[in-house]
Amino acid sequence: MNRTLSQGEREVSGIQGNKTTRRKMAAPLQTLGVGTKLADAAPFGGPIYRIHEGCIILSRRMHHGPVQLLDVYGPGRIFVHPGAPNSAEVRIECRFEVLLARKHARIIHESLLENLDRSHRHVALLCGKTAVQRVATMLMDLALQFGADPVAQGKLLLPLTRPEIGSWLGLRGETVSRIFTQLIGQQTISADTHRGVHIRDWRALTLIADGSD
Amino acid sequence: MNRTLSQGEREVSGIQGNKTTRRKMAAPLQTLGVGTKLADAAPFGGPIYRIHEGCIILSRRMHHGPVQLLDVYGPGRIFVHPGAPNSAEVRIECRFEVLLARKHARIIHESLLENLDRSHRHVALLCGKTAVQRVATMLMDLALQFGADPVAQGKLLLPLTRPEIGSWLGLRGETVSRIFTQLIGQQTISADTHRGVHIRDWRALTLIADGSD
DNA sequence: CGGCTTTTTGAACGGACTCAAGACGTGTGG
DNA sequence: CCACACGTCTTGAGTCCGTTCAAAAAGCCG
Numbered sequence: 001m002n003r004t005l006s007q008g009e010r011e012v013s014g015i016q017g018n019k020t021t022r023r024k025m026a027a028p029l030q031t032l033g034v035g036t037k038l039a040d041a042a043p044f045g046g047p048i049y050r051i052h053e054g055c056i057i058l059s060r061r062m063h064h065g066p067v068q069l070l071d072v073y074g075p076g077r078i079f080v081h082p083g084a085p086n087s088a089e090v091r092i093e094c095r096f097e098v099l100l101a102r103k104h105a106r107i108i109h110e111s112l113l114e115n116l117d118r119s120h121r122h123v124a125l126l127c128g129k130t131a132v133q134r135v136a137t138m139l140m141d142l143a144l145q146f147g148a149d150p151v152a153q154g155k156l157l158l159p160l161t162r163p164e165i166g167s168w169l170g171l172r173g174e175t176v177s178r179i180f181t182q183l184i185g186q187q188t189i190s191a192d193t194h195r196g197v198h199i200r201d202w203r204a205l206t207l208i209a210d211g212s213d
Numbered sequence: 214m215n216r217t218l219s220q221g222e223r224e225v226s227g228i229q230g231n232k233t234t235r236r237k238m239a240a241p242l243q244t245l246g247v248g249t250k251l252a253d254a255a256p257f258g259g260p261i262y263r264i265h266e267g268c269i270i271l272s273r274r275m276h277h278g279p280v281q282l283l284d285v286y287g288p289g290r291i292f293v294h295p296g297a298p299n300s301a302e303v304r305i306e307c308r309f310e311v312l313l314a315r316k317h318a319r320i321i322h323e324s325l326l327e328n329l330d331r332s333h334r335h336v337a338l339l340c341g342k343t344a345v346q347r348v349a350t351m352l353m354d355l356a357l358q359f360g361a362d363p364v365a366q367g368k369l370l371l372p373l374t375r376p377e378i379g380s381w382l383g384l385r386g387e388t389v390s391r392i393f394t395q396l397i398g399q400q401t402i403s404a405d406t407h408r409g410v411h412i413r414d415w416r417a418l419t420l421i422a423d424g425s426d
Numbered sequence: 427c428g429g430c431t432t433t434t435t436g437a438a439c440g441g442a443c444t445c446a447a448g449a450c451g452t453g454t455g456g
Numbered sequence: 457c458c459a460c461a462c463g464t465c466t467t468g469a470g471t472c473c474g475t476t477c478a479a480a481a482a483g484c485c486g
Contacts, residue, residue, distance in 0.1 A: 060333060063423055068337040082330055105318060112325040117295055119332035120273065124281040126339040127383040131442065162465065170340040175442060177466055194451080194465065210276055344474065375433065388474060390434055407433065407483075 029095045038081055038088040046081035047098060048108055054094030055146070055159045059167075060086045069168040071118065072159065074145030078111035091159040126170045129211070134169040135179045136209035139189065143199055158195045183208075242308045251294055251301040259294035260311060261321055267307030268359070268372045272380075273299045282381040284331065285372065287358030291324035304372040339383045342424065347382040348392045349422035352402065356412055369410045396421075 029052060032038075038056070040046070049056075056073040070086070073079045078099065081088055099108060125134055143156050158165070162180075163173035183189045188205055190198045199205060207213065242265060245251075251269070253259070262269075269286040283299070286292045291312065294301055312321060338347055356369050371378070375393075376386035396402045401418055403411045412418060420426065 060337065062337060062341060066341065068340060070333050070336060080326070082326060082333070086333075101322075105322075109314075109322065109325070112322070112329065113293070113295060116325065116329050116332060119329060119336065120283050120295070120299075123283060123332065123335055123339065124273065124275060126336065127281055127380065128275060128279065167340065172443060173464090174444085174466080178442095181466075385475060386432090387434080387476085390432095391474095394434075 029097055032090045032094045032096075034090055034093055036090040036094075038090070040081060040084060040086060046083075048081075048101065048104075049079045049096040050099055051075055051077050051079060052095045052097065053092075054090065054096075055092035056088050056094060057091050057159065057164075058082075058086060058088050067167065069160075069164055071115070071122075072142065072145070072168070074142075075147065077145070078108065078115075080108065080112060080115070092157075129209075131169075131171055131175050132179055132182070133209055133211050134171065135165075135176060135183070136188075136205050138165065138169055139197070139199065140202075140205055140209060154199065156197045156199065158197060162194075242310055245303045245307045245309075247303055247306055249303040249307075251303070253294060253297060253299060259296075261294075261314065261317075262292045262309040263312055264288055264290050264292060265308045265310065266305075267303065267309070268305035269301055269307060270304050270372065270377075271295075271299060271301050280380065282373075282377055284328070284335075285355065285358070285381070287355075288360065290358070291321065291328075293321065293325060293328070305370075342422075344382075344384055344388050345392055345395070346422055346424050347384065348378075348389060348396070349401075349418050351378065351382060352410070352412065353415075353418055353422060367412065369412065371408045371410060375407075 032054075051073055053075055056079055057069060058071045058073065058079075059067050059069045062068050072091075079088070079096075101108065125137055129137065139156070142158065143154065146156060146159075147154070160168070161173070162176045165171075166173045166176045169176070180189075180191070184191060186204075188199075188201045188208065190200055192198075245267075264286055266288055269292055270282060271284045271286065271292075272280050272282045275281050285304075292301070292309075314321065338350055342350065352369070355371065356367065359369060359372075360367070373381070374386070375389045378384075379386045379389045382389070393402075393404070397404060399417075401412075401414045401421065403413055405411075
């Protein structure tokens with residue numbers, strides 16, 4: 001279900017000469033290990049990745065001190081590194097393909113619109129939802145992104161700590177913690193470790209996320 | 214300073230044949246009146262506007278009821294109409310130029326990144342700032358967008374009602390109102406009507422916006 | 427001047443925060 | 457295998473900021 005860190009063919013990275021191969025071949029995948037910081041790019045000219053496996057988190061250093069977590073990128077998403085005050089970090093070992101601005105213009109355009117829409121939904125979440133609703137929404141988002149099967153009560157490995165989830169959702173780590181125990185108490189989710197979460201009642205989660213209680 | 218509604222050459226709209234004119238000519242400007250709803254576009258294929266004068270507000274119908282205000286577009290900004298659940302409305306009579314996806318690909322790409330960054334800053338605002346900080350930040354944003362001169366204590370005509378400002382900032386209209394009177398009380402701004410605002414102390418506003426008291 | 431919408435102001439309430447202690451898990455070395 | 461230490465997470469009690477609900481005031485336009 002969810003992609004774990006270590007598996008056979010890592011270190012495929014480096015740019016293999018693929019100029020003379022037949023067109024439409026599978027692009028060469030690169031690999032980056034956990035903790036790697038993705039260097040920020042020249043304004044509007046940064047590299048663009050399509051993530052195949054793993055997880056990248058995007059955050060931003062704020063004016064006076066704290067770090068704001070902005071988004072979590074999972075398999076399938078296209079990551080465009082924004083400019084200066086942002087920084088990106090690999091959280092789950094990451095296999096990805098580099099997209100060229102010229103060649104994949106349309107896909108990049110569409111995924112930028114998608115990311116913008118995602119950010120807008122996140123704004124709506126911050127403006128209109130309570131703490132419980134936010135956590136429920138986040139759990140579903142991560143579960144979908146990281147392939148935990150909605151039906152089969154798939155297990156989800158959270159790529160974030162409690163305070164990081166809090167930063168993302170506009171809450172404190174303590175509040176996130178309280179809500180986890182609350183959700184566990186009412187059998188909506190269960191947890192074997194702090195990071196490993198089972199979604200037991202998907203339907204209940206959606207109801208909570210929408211504020212229907 | 215700020216562009217008012219009625220002035221000479223309105224109704225320039227409609228597409229004038231400009232095929233045979235010399236290249237790099239000024240694109241024909243279209244005009245839309247206050248209250249016009251911009252029809253939502255086909256997925257990823259909507260029209261793209263560069264705003265020369267006026268104001269467009271972007272909002273979204275939420276799942277159960279309320280409307281979420283997402284952004285306010287002023288002169289100079291490039292507006293890409295997102296898909297289905299979003300809607301856009303002209304708030305100050307608007308003169309704009311239509312950009313073609315093919316021809317202006319680079320500019321559109323850059324402005325998408327800019328809008329995404331803007332949305333990220335807004336998320337940071339919602340996560341980390343208090344009500345006063347939010348209102349101060351918003352006032353500076355609108356002042357800059359609509360050309361109120363920072364030095365000359367320029368007047369700013371708010372294109373939004375109190376509840377709308379509240380929706381944008383994740384607050385209630387009442388709270389916004391309270392903070393306006395508070396800012397007026399401490400001489401940071403002044404107001405001749407509910408919509409017309411003078412920024413009296415720009416430096417103080419920036420301090421408030423950053424949370425330096 | 428009347429009727430309307432928008433804004434202001436007030437008092438009580440509540441949800442998330444703060445600060446602090448305690449429990450849990452995880453890795454290390456004996 | 458156990459003891460210890462460290463970081464993360466949990467839990468509690470009190471506080472604060474923004475909300476809620478309601479009424480009064482101020483604009484706006486006929």
